[in-house]
Each structure stands twice: as C-alpha cells, then as structure tokens.
Amino acid sequence: MSVKIIYSRLLQKFPEIIFGFSTKAGGVSDEPYGMNLSVSVGDDPENVKHNRKLFFDTLGIREEEVTFQKQIHSTIVNYSEKPGHYSNSDAIYTDKENNFLAVSVADCIPVFLYDPINKIVAGVHSGWKGTSGKILTKTILELQKRTGSDTTELIAYIGPGISQESYEVGDEVADFFDEDVKIKRGDKYFIDLKKDNYNQLLKLGVNKDNIEISEYCSFKETELLHSYRRDGSISGRMFGIIGMR
Numbered sequence: 001m002s003v004k005i006i007y008s009r010l011l012q013k014f015p016e017i018i019f020g021f022s023t024k025a026g027g028v029s030d031e032p033y034g035m036n037l038s039v040s041v042g043d044d045p046e047n048v049k050h051n052r053k054l055f056f057d058t059l060g061i062r063e064e065e066v067t068f069q070k071q072i073h074s075t076i077v078n079y080s081e082k083p084g085h086y087s088n089s090d091a092i093y094t095d096k097e098n099n100f101l102a103v104s105v106a107d108c109i110p111v112f113l114y115d116p117i118n119k120i121v122a123g124v125h126s127g128w129k130g131t132s133g134k135i136l137t138k139t140i141l142e143l144q145k146r147t148g149s150d151t152t153e154l155i156a157y158i159g160p161g162i163s164q165e166s167y168e169v170g171d172e173v174a175d176f177f178d179e180d181v182k183i184k185r186g187d188k189y190f191i192d193l194k195k196d197n198y199n200q201l202l203k204l205g206v207n208k209d210n211i212e213i214s215e216y217c218s219f220k221e222t223e224l225l226h227s228y229r230r231d232g233s234i235s236g237r238m239f240g241i242i243g244m245r
Contacts, residue, residue: 002026017242035238108127110158115150
C-alpha cells in the first residue's frame, strides 16, 4: 500500500512551502496502527522509524530537518531556531528554512500558518484545552510581536480532526466554549473545535479567502485517519509537517 498524504490547496500555491498531513495508509506497523508516527502509543519503535522515513521521504525531507515538540495540551508557544526536540509546548514557529515543524494528532485540531511576506511558518496543536485557551490566537499574536506579521496576509490551514457531531462532551468541558460552537442533545454537548479555531482567525483579521478547513473527521474516517476517541489505547498518531525550502 502506498503512502497517502493529505495536502492543502492553499499552501500548495507557494512553491517554497513543503506541507503534508499523514494518514493511516501505507505504513508497516501491524493493524490498527498502520502508518503510525508516534513512539509513545505502544507500537514497535522500529516500525515507527520506518513509517517516519516513508512519510518524510514522500515529502522530500529528512528527519534531521524536523522540529518535534512534546505536546502537553497547553497554550505554550515556542520558537524553533533549528530542528530538534522541544519540551512542553503545543505550538511552534520558525523563520528558518529547512526547518520542518511537526504537529502530532489523533482527533485534536492541527492548524498550520504561513506568512508569505515575513517568511514564517507555524504549527499548532489545538485540542479542547488548547482551543478553549486560544492557543491559535496566542500563536498569531506571538508572530505579530516577533515579526510584525500582518494577519490579513496570513495563510491558514485547519487540518483533519474530530467533527462536531462526533465530539460529545459534558458540562465541565462545554462551559469553556461560546454558544455558537456548541449544541446540546439531552444532557450532552457537542463542540465544534474547527469552528472555534476558524472564529479565532477571523477575529484577528485573517482573510476568509486565506483560510482552508479540512472536511475530514478523524473519528468517522475509520480506514483513513487515526482517532484516539474511536480506538483508545490502540490508536496511532498522524503528523502534519510544514516548513520552507
């Protein structure tokens, strides 16, 4: 089975940008892991190593050029000067070429940003804690502070993640969200994390035409995407990668 990668229509317009989002397809790990790219979910580390090489080779990059972060469902934003491993953050950005930022997900919402004027990219891991804590907003404000980034020029891709109809939560989570991103059925709420992140972009002045939202739901796409909510402890993880050549 060949490696299947999801691409962004908007980001593909920029030849200097390398972007791709992995799926379950094309990996060497035993099912249900498939193309799992995480070393912390119980998969054979050698299989993960092989899967990563397959993915990175398809994108035309090397693992030594990738910035990884230990994601902790925070609102912490880090700057990456060079490829490597960064501890305890859920958003990372760089203005360096040949530095490819990895975001690991299996239901949480990945958001990828590109400022084509200042040549800066960012990758954001936005689960319910990150979304309610406005990590995407904090990332963009950091870009503005560091480079004077103009939000009207930003390109944003909201990647595959869990859809509203599949994301059931209780009051203790729903209370963190505005009414326009949640609906109630019985005593349960359903949260639209993609819409919340989209709203954050609009509020900061990002042009609607510069925002792309993936229609893929990680929970529903049983053959294509990993989902922690669906598969629990036997779920793999996907990477989204963004960087500049």
